[in-house]
Amino acid sequence: MxxxxxxxxxxxxxxxxxxxxxxxxxxxxxxxxxxxxxxxxxxxxxxxxxxxxxxxxxxxxxxxxxxxxxxFVDAHAHYPQTAIIASWGKRLIDWLNSYTFPEEMRFGDADYAAEIAARYLDLTAANGTTTICTFCTIHPASVDAIMSEAQSRGQRLVAGKTCMDRNAPEGLKDTAQSAYDDSKALLEKWHGRDRLSYALTPRFSPTSTPDQLSALGALWAEHPDCLMQTHLSEQTDEIDWVKSLYPSARDYLDTYESHGLLGPNGLYGHAIHLEARERDRLKETGAALVHCPTSNTFIGSGLFDMAGLADEGQRIGLATDTGGGSSFSMLRTMAAAYEIGQLRGTPLHAAQLLWLATRGSAQALRMDDRIxxxxxxxxxxxxxxxxxxxxxxxxxxxxxxxxxxxxxxxxxxxxxxxxxxxxxxxxxxx
Missing domain, CATH: 2.30.40.10 (Urease, subunit C, domain 1)
Known part of the structure; x- marks a missing residue:
């Protein structure tokens, strides 16, 4: 020894x-x-x-x-967007159509997925990040690539196959049934193996039908120890789109809640434009919100209410959201969180910033007993x-x-x- x-x-x-x-x-x-x-x-x-x-x-x-x-613990990222980080000039929906979806189409190629997975973990380790929670693409090979690479490094990682069955290119759509089947198979393959965890991953409500959200909600009920990651209330035009797609929903959060996708192991990225009911339900269920400051400024999404949400006792993590976020560095992410706090009149102390990037994000991932x-x-x-x-x-x-x-x-x-x-x-x- x-x-x-x-x-x-x-x-x-x-x-x-x-x-x-x-x-x-x-x-x-x-x-x-x-x-x-x-x-x-x-x-x-x-x-x-x-x-x-x-x-x-x-x-x-x-x-x-x-x-x-x-x-450092990065609680929300998109490793398949590594190669398109810092792409110019688009808001969320245009960003997805112009940059994200064309790049994610490439991850059906297992060799390409493995290349980007290794590059991404090299870049994040160089910036001091030791744990990551990442979206993959709809391709099971994209999950296998990042999980295998993290396993070979002895690294703690959370990842999941992104599920989308509408409002996406044909090459990036699955179905309600295949999302359930693929996610279940990947979960059984990787969850709890060495330092790896699986997260159920509907991208966000606009790219999933109610049937798909219900199928993933059912799978989560079968495996409640898994995390579930998605996006919530990132931009105002996104919220309007959600309301048009789910006219009977009380609010954006309700599109998840009504399909079994709200719970204490839920991770909701961005959460900028929350309504009062949403804030109450997130706090009541013990769900985690993930602040993505460089992404929120780069794509023009808005200013996260750190002070108000922290005062409410919400669980909050911090994340790069690469590649909508413009840096692989959690130091730069902390700096952006400080700047957003200043714009809201509530500057953060350096100790609060380090907490968010370490124990706060570990709590969001329900891993603060380990990291x-x-x-x-x-x-x-x-x-x-x-x-x-x-x-x-x-x-x-x-x-x-x-x-x-x-x-x-x-x-x-x-x-x-x-x-x-x-x-x-x-x-x-x-």
């Missing part, structure tokens, strides 16, 4: 929710701490001197003034941040009055150059 590994430096210590407690008490930056990794898990965390004494055979990797954080914080027994997924990674950031960090000012500068200006190392399952990625 290999010796344990001791990482030393500054360590992000997550104690409580910074949206409910004072931010700098909820999360603390501990100087001269360390984390012991053994057999893919965190064996201990605490003052570096104590860990050196208690783990004398551990191999030490000294990160100095770098900040050791839980690995999202640094404590004994958790899976050894970590990102080490260089808080002076560029001359611009370094000169700002030198003027910082405290560690949180240093961290904030990296959140606002950092990119993959700030990622000193990414640890997945106790091993350095890449």
């Amino acid at each position: 290999p010796d344990p590994t001791l990482l030393t430096g500054r360590v992000l210590n997550t104690l409580s929710d910074p949206f409910r407690e004072p931010a700098e008490e909820a999360l603390r930056i501990e100087d001269d701490w360390g984390v012991v990794l053994e057999r893919g898990r965190i064996a201990a965390a605490g003052p570096a001197g104590d860990l050196r004494r208690d783990w004398p055979t551990a191999t030490e990797i000294a990160y100095g003034r770098d900040l050791i954080c839980p690995g 999202g914080s640094i404590r004994t027994g958790m899976e050894a997924d970590l990102v080490v941040l260089d808080l002076g990674s560029t001359p611009a950031i370094q000169q700002r960090a030198e003027r910082a009055d405290d560690a949180w000012e240093e961290v904030f500068a990296t959140i606002m200006m950092g990119d993959d150059r700030a990622v000193r190392a990414t640890w997945i399952g106790g091993k350095v990625a890449g």
Whole structure:
């Protein structure tokens, strides 16, 4: 058995929710701490001197003034859109028709799917992301590709076959029955295997008939431990479209609720333009909302009500939403969340931003017992941040009055150059 590994430096210590407690008490930056990794898990965390004494055979990797954080958790992404990220000038429906659907047609080719899956996980690991919840395409091969690639890396991943039986090109449509059958087969193949989980994945109400939503609702009832991911209230013209397609629905959320697709393991991406009833039902059921700030600004969707939803006690995660989102970086995603908060008059503290990208997203995925914080027994997924990674950031960090000012500068200006190392399952990625 290999010796344990001791990482030393500054360590992000997550104690409580910074949206409910004072931010700098909820999360603390501990100087001269360390984390012991053994057999893919965190064996201990605490003052570096104590860990050196208690783990004398551990191999030490000294990160100095770098900040050791839980690995970033991206709670909503579209890995098949990797190659079309940052495509110009479209709103949601036009984006799908002009960029997304033509690219997703290519994923019937298993070799192409495998190529993009590997590229995507390389790019996300380079940006410190260790867990991802991603949509695939309607092709089972697209699920097999990303699951196989993540499995080979020992990475925690949630993925699901996207289901669409209307308002999509012929090559990207399934049926209510095939969506049920394919999803069930993929679920049975991958769910709970190593660090992999399956998510039932209707793209959104406009691309599914009521029959398809009901079929997926029935499958979810058969496998309630699975997650279910979809989109909700991203743009106002999308909401109008949903109302025209589902005239008897009380609101957008009701198109899911009435077909068995609202529950505590539900993940609802965007959730910008929610009505009061929707907010009440999401809170009542314990469903999770996923904030996708770079996507919301890039596609012109609107401003997520972080402060109001957090005050209500909603479960909220953070996500890149690549490729509608314009970056693979959770640092850039945190920066965009801060900017949207400013536009709503409610700026977020750096501790709140890091919480959203780690434990908050882990809670959204119902995985905070395994990932999202640094404590004994958790899976050894970590990102080490260089808080002076560029001359611009370094000169700002030198003027910082405290560690949180240093961290904030990296959140606002950092990119993959700030990622000193990414640890997945106790091993350095890449």
